[in-house]
Amino acid sequence: MMALSEEYFNSNPKFDGVCRRVFHTDGAEQADRFCSLLKAHRECFGVDAKEFYSSPGRIEIIGNHTDHNGGKVLCAAINFDTLACVSPRDDGIIEVKSAGYPMLRVDVKNPTFSVSEIGTSLALVKGVTDYFIRSGKSVGGFCASMTANVPKGSGVSSSSSFELVIAEILNVLYNGGKLDAIFKAKASQYAENAYFGKPSGLMDQSAIALGGVNLIDFCDLENPVVEKADWAFDGLDIFVVSTGGDHSNLTDDYSAIPAEMKAVASCFGKRLLCEIGRDEWEKSKLDIKNKVSGRAYSRAEHFFEENERVEKAIGAIDSRDEKTFIDIVNASGLSSRYKLQNTYSPTGRNRNLENALDKVVKIDGVVASRVHGGGFAGTILVLAEKSAESVDCALKDMFGSENVFKLAIREDGATRLALEI
Secondary structure, X not given: OOOOOHXXXXXXHHHHHHHHHXXXXXXXXXXXXXXXXXXXXXXXXXXXXXXXXXXXXXXXXXXOOOHHHOOEEEEEXXXXXXXXXXXXXXXXXXXXXXXXXXXXXXXXXXXXXXXXXXXXXXXXXXHHHHHHHHOOOOOOXXXXXXXXXXXXXOOOOHHHHHHHHHHHHHHHHHXXXXXXXXXXXXXXXXXXXXXXXXXXXXXXXXXXXXXXXXXXXXXOOOOOEEXXXXXXXXOEEEEEEEXXXXXXXXXXXXXXXXXXXXXXXHHOOOOOXXXXXXXXXXXXXXXXXXXXXXXXXXXXXXXXXXXXXXXXXXXXXXOOOHHHHHHHHHHHHHHHHHHHOXXXXXXXXXXXXXXXXXXXXXXXXXXXXXXXXXXXXXXXXXXXXXXXXXHXXXXXXXXXXXXXEEEOEOOOOOEEOOOOO
């Protein structure tokens, strides 16, 4: 394979086609980004790059706090990404360099865990590599120069995006590109749980690995069932808005949600709520109400209703029923606010999320809004009519331009970009 060059990105119509599909922009808008990374790779490693890899961020559309109890989630990959310029090497060493960060170096023969590396990007590279080895897959060395425009702290999973680009590089270079999306997602989840030190479900990584819009049923946590949706709501603009707030003191709030849902499941002699049928829940829920706290009962009710909303939402997408879809997103938001109760934390004494949700519904052109992700502090998801161009400006005036991210659905998951010379 011939090396890529700066001229390629400034003149090749095939590059323009890749950019329009993956990034929803033309090649001219992406050329500087690719050229700069290509130059940085050459200067850092002294070799010309052979390939580029891209790993998206993700959004949760519906399915708030359901995956950890084996529920259903409707999620999507987005056009913000981690971009990697890659050249293989034959000495079994992985080196990753991102602008402004120290070099990461891993020997694939010895990707051992170190407590001192918890919470670092190095831990993620080691963890993904270790999962491949433990699973009997091939690994090897490479040089990677990286840049990312996945906004950190905005709830679109910048860490998972990074994990998946490492997994995809190992998949393509050393496993013939044959490993499926869920395997790569599991490798990334393992890295985050076992090496990075952050408990996480499989939703973030699965959404990024799969690409597009997908319903994921986590009732079998080891073998989630995926149903792909055919997204065609081109008349909607999608925004993620960061409302501020500090997550550092909210660990108890987050952990209480799965714990309380599991407490309800234990009343049925089950481990997770997904093991309880909806008919069984409806038949017994009034008796359960007297056995658990009011909040635990309300959160369980949200779980069962949210699962049904996910199913109805994918049906609305496939039938091109935009109004029903919008109604379902709004219903999900209200359920999170009043039943799941994750828009305000007495611990954090922060009402940024609730205040933001109250504000955005008053903007002309906004058709749906809901908490995005974990809640208590952080981000909201906003859907608006594409014809209402003033929504972007109104959101930026309210929250600051640095906190408003206009997104598009990306069909490609973590992938090697098909750049042909």
